[in-house]
Amino acid sequence: MVLASTLLLIWFGVARLPTSQRERVTTGSLLSFGLLGWFALAYALGRQNVYWVPDNPTVPTLPLGILAPVIIGLVLMMRSARIARLIDALPLSWLVGVQFYRVLGGVFVVLWSAGRLPWQFALPAGIGDIATGILAVVVAGMFARSAAAAHGAARAWCLFGIGDLVVAVSMGALTSPGSIHFMALDAPNLLITAYPLVMIPTFAVPLSIILHGVCLWKLHRLRAVGRTSPARPPLYDD
16 A cells, blocks of 8 residues: 555656656656665565564664665655656645555554554554554645635644654564663564564654655745745645
């Protein structure tokens, strides 16, 4: 669902690009292949138990799996004119609403109720994700109605969503075997480093952070345009 939603977002934006058909296809294909390649790599590493804590108790493989895609993605976003044009073409309602997939984080609560995950991690991560996913629909609806408070709501939602991910990652580290394992000592958080659940921190979490970054960047660009033009910014969501 996460992969399909993001691919749909890419091609929806590509269809709105004010350029040639060849350029649109090239942009969509490059971003789609990049996203699919990242997904395939995360899948392969997860299946090979690269992130499995009992095999690597002192090597921070999972943090690398989270941070590396975020850094690469944000650098490309800031430096690529092709990506900048795509972001300009995407309505903010879609950039926000696509993260409805965050409600899937409720799986953490389900696994906690089954005794598979410690509550210190599962409850804040799961409840925070559900709230972020629901609020994504609310804020996207505000943009669809051109509500005056939509931009402020989107900024607040981005900060909340990023904060939720930071809390989830932090609690995951604090409840898993390693140098900062201070919680859930009697029932450590092992499942999050095993396939298939490891796909969440190595794919869904970095992707969500990147999407939040895209939203904040577009909001900043819209504000900058608004300061220099007396009319409504041309990039305002329609």
